[in-house]
Amino acid sequence: MWLVKMAWKNIWRNRNRTLITMSSIFFAVILSVLTTSLKQGAFDNLVKNVVSFYAGYIQVHKNGYWDEQNLDNSFEASNKIENKILETPNISDVSPRLESFALASSRDLTKGCLIIGIDPTKEDKITHLKSKIVQGGYLKADDKGVLLAAGLADRLKLKLNDTIVLISQGYHGATAAGKYPIKGILKFGSPELNEKMLAMPLATAQDFFSAYGMITTYVLSIRKTKELEETAIAARSALGEEYEVMSWEEIMPDIKQHIQTDTNNMKYVSGVLYMLICFGIFGTLLMMMTERKFEMGMLVAIGMRKGKLLLLFLLESVFTVFIGCLLGIVASIPVVHYFNKRPLRFGGSTAEAFARFGFEPVFPTSTDAANFINQGVIVLIIGLVLSLYPAYVILRLDPVSAMKR
Amino acid sequence: MTNGKAIIDAHNISKIYNADTIPVYAVNNVHLHIEEGEFTALVGPSGSGKTTLLNLIGGLDKADAGNIYINNIDITKLSAGKLIDFRLKNIGFVFQSFNLIPVLTAKENVEFIMLLQGAGKTERLQRVQQLFKEIGLEDKLNSRPAELSGGQQQRVAVARALASKPRFVLADEPTANLDSKSAANLLDIMEMLNKEEKITFLFSTHDQRVIQRARRVVTLVDGAVAEDTSNTMMNGKL
Numbered sequence: 201m202w203l204v205k206m207a208w209k210n211i212w213r214n215r216n217r218t219l220i221t222m223s224s225i226f227f228a229v230i231l232s233v234l235t236t237s238l239k240q241g242a243f244d245n246l247v248k249n250v251v252s253f254y255a256g257y258i259q260v261h262k263n264g265y266w267d268e269q270n271l272d273n274s275f276e277a278s279n280k281i282e283n284k285i286l287e288t289p290n291i292s293d294v295s296p297r298l299e300s301f302a303l304a305s306s307r308d309l310t311k312g313c314l315i316i317g318i319d320p321t322k323e324d325k326i327t328h329l330k331s332k333i334v335q336g337g338y339l340k341a342d343d344k345g346v347l348l349a350a351g352l353a354d355r356l357k358l359k360l361n362d363t364i365v366l367i368s369q370g371y372h373g374a375t376a377a378g379k380y381p382i383k384g385i386l387k388f389g390s391p392e393l394n395e396k397m398l399a400m401p402l403a404t405a406q407d408f409f410s411a412y413g414m415i416t417t418y419v420l421s422i423r424k425t426k427e428l429e430e431t432a433i434a435a436r437s438a439l440g441e442e443y444e445v446m447s448w449e450e451i452m453p454d455i456k457q458h459i460q461t462d463t464n465n466m467k468y469v470s471g472v473l474y475m476l477i478c479f480g481i482f483g484t485l486l487m488m489m490t491e492r493k494f495e496m497g498m499l500v501a502i503g504m505r506k507g508k509l510l511l512l513f514l515l516e517s518v519f520t521v522f523i524g525c526l527l528g529i530v531a532s533i534p535v536v537h538y539f540n541k542r543p544l545r546f547g548g549s550t551a552e553a554f555a556r557f558g559f560e561p562v563f564p565t566s567t568d569a570a571n572f573i574n575q576g577v578i579v580l581i582i583g584l585v586l587s588l589y590p591a592y593v594i595l596r597l598d599p600v601s602a603m604k605r
Numbered sequence: 606m607t608n609g610k611a612i613i614d615a616h617n618i619s620k621i622y623n624a625d626t627i628p629v630y631a632v633n634n635v636h637l638h639i640e641e642g643e644f645t646a647l648v649g650p651s652g653s654g655k656t657t658l659l660n661l662i663g664g665l666d667k668a669d670a671g672n673i674y675i676n677n678i679d680i681t682k683l684s685a686g687k688l689i690d691f692r693l694k695n696i697g698f699v700f701q702s703f704n705l706i707p708v709l710t711a712k713e714n715v716e717f718i719m720l721l722q723g724a725g726k727t728e729r730l731q732r733v734q735q736l737f738k739e740i741g742l743e744d745k746l747n748s749r750p751a752e753l754s755g756g757q758q759q760r761v762a763v764a765r766a767l768a769s770k771p772r773f774v775l776a777d778e779p780t781a782n783l784d785s786k787s788a789a790n791l792l793d794i795m796e797m798l799n800k801e802e803k804i805t806f807l808f809s810t811h812d813q814r815v816i817q818r819a820r821r822v823v824t825l826v827d828g829a830v831a832e833d834t835s836n837t838m839m840n841g842k843l
């Protein structure tokens with residue numbers, strides 16, 4: 201106990217040095233918490249956007265559909281499967297889709313398009329399709345009309361309430377053709393969807409493709425987004441071999457890749473940051489050791505065991521680093537929350553990359569407690585590892601040469 | 606003098622620096638026998654080996670040859686760790702300067718040694734009271750070293766050296782940084798402790814006035830004992 205008291209007194213003997221060390225640790229923690237929360241927040245936001253506007257967190261198809269996306273790989277929708285999916289822990293909603301390609305034409309223009317037959321209510325729960333409507337109204341389950349993406353409507357020079365002609369190949373080679381009124385115009389951020397997408401009620405789509413009762417996809421949403429992989433695995437084993445269960449990471453590997461690359465780049469940034477912290481702490485340690493060399497020698501000379509002396513110096517480091525870390529964590533909480541409420545706006549290539557996926561480059565920080573704790577602990581460990589240097593010096597200390605002036 | 610109880614018994618001790626280039630015989634084949642109750646000064650020109658010899662006797666440095674018996678224990682045979690404990694229990698040290706831990710008060714500096722020994726609180730307080738009375742600094746118990754004069758600091762250092770109740774104190778130029786008045790004052794205290802508590806003192810010095818107050822003077826030249834005289838007559842007069 202007296203050793204603890206003495207350590208506490210020692211850290212304040214050179215108040216400025218201790219304050220400099222503490223504040224360098226303090227700012228290091230804030231900086232590293234902020235950068236990780238920012239990145240984490242950006243990724244969370246990206247994922248949320250991407251999955252919520254089209255793909256969903258998880259998709260269920262008939263086994264083999266992903267490699268050969270055509271109607272022959274569709275399967276019969278049933279309450280039994282839907283229930284099985286919903287019974288899987290962490291899955292909140294499920295929505296059926298029948299997706300296939302078709303040629304869409306107006307008077308003299310023809311374009312390829314992606315038809316998705318949807319359950320309007322369930323689909324909206326997952327991808328908020330209703331919110332993408334810029335003209336007209338949303339679909340009802342028994343509507344015979346369609347929703348057309350704005351880009352596609354422009355290309356075909358079609359307006360609300362015009363009629364669109366669709367031609368395609370139906371289930372088992374049947375011919376599919378039909379005329380549909382345009383009930384609404386959809387605006388997507390993603391250029392790809394905006395140029396291609398056409399939505400109609402599931403029953404209408406099944407009728408068009410002569411695929412009665414069939415669907416190609418169940419789109420699922422989940423509650424705890426962190427448990428994506430576990431949930432996919434659980435659904436996979438519940439549904440069996442007949443179906444393929446894919447997480448968004450498998451559906452959109454490019455986004456996964458993007459996050460991975462950025463995370464790796466981030467590691468270099470953190471690495472440099474940690475290195476600066478190291479030099480900062482080490483510098484003051486060196487200064488302190490030189491200044492107190494005589495004293496250390498004297499203490500050993502008069503009979504202080506090296507183990508005790510080592511403990512003393514270790515306690516001093518622990519106090520300094522711990523206080524700096526703690527204050528850093530405490531101070532970073534409001535900072536991170538501020539940037540959560542008032543998100544940063546990115547420019548440059550990052551902005552472009554995000555625009556490609558169709559949303560604003562605005563990033564609220566993640567307020568995940570793990571970021572605070574992890575960064576705090578990392579800096580704490582750095583500090584403690586560095587304080588092995590005084591320990592090393594003490595173990596090799598020779599009182600006679602230490603007391604030589 | 607030879608029938609007293611030996612506290613220090615150094616046989617043929619040598620310390621050689623730079624053995625493989627140009628050897629320096631800092632201590633060269635020294636015999637030194639110190640008995641309980643002695644008040645001995647170690648003198649000699651600068652570089653004659655006083656500090657080195659004191660370090661060897663105090664177990665701070667390893668001798669290259671010879672044996673050193675302290676209280677009949679050959680400290681040259683002790684491991685580094687054992688030696689630290691041995692110093693704590695048996696030897697009091699007073700250095701030329703910077704003896705005290707700056708963040709602790711005078712009282713805490715003296716208590717420190719007893720904390721290292723694991724002494725209880727009442728025992729510590731009693732001893733501290735007694736020692737501060739002896740060094741005449743009862744009013745400076747709670748002063749930091751920086752608030753004490755050099756002479757006061759050295760007196761606290763003497764108290765600290767005695768806190769663990771060692772049989773003898775080694776002091777390397779304890780008065781070198783003091784004015785003559787403070788030096789005389791420190792010597793008074795050392796002498797008093799020597800007479801009243803039978804503490805054996807071995808101290809090195811350059812100061813003629815300090816040498817005069819020793820009862821025995823051992824002179825080193827080039828690491829060897831050149832002269833060993835007793836000042837009994839002079840002390841008898843005092």
Ligand SMILES: Nc1ncnc2c1ncn2[C@@H]1O[C@H](COP(=O)(O)OP(=O)(O)OP(=O)(O)O)[C@@H](O)[C@H]1O
Pocket residue numbers: 622623629630631649650651652653654655656657658
């Ligand atoms: N670490 C060392 N390496 C090499 N030589 C040393 C070392 N320490 C002491 N010496 C040499 O040993 C000799 C004795 O030194 P020591 O310090 O014991 O002398 P001293 O009598 O205490 O001198 P002073 O009166 O100046 O304090 C000197 O010649 C010195 O140069």
Ligand SMILES: [Mg+2]
Pocket residue numbers: 655656657777
């Ligand atoms: Mg010397």
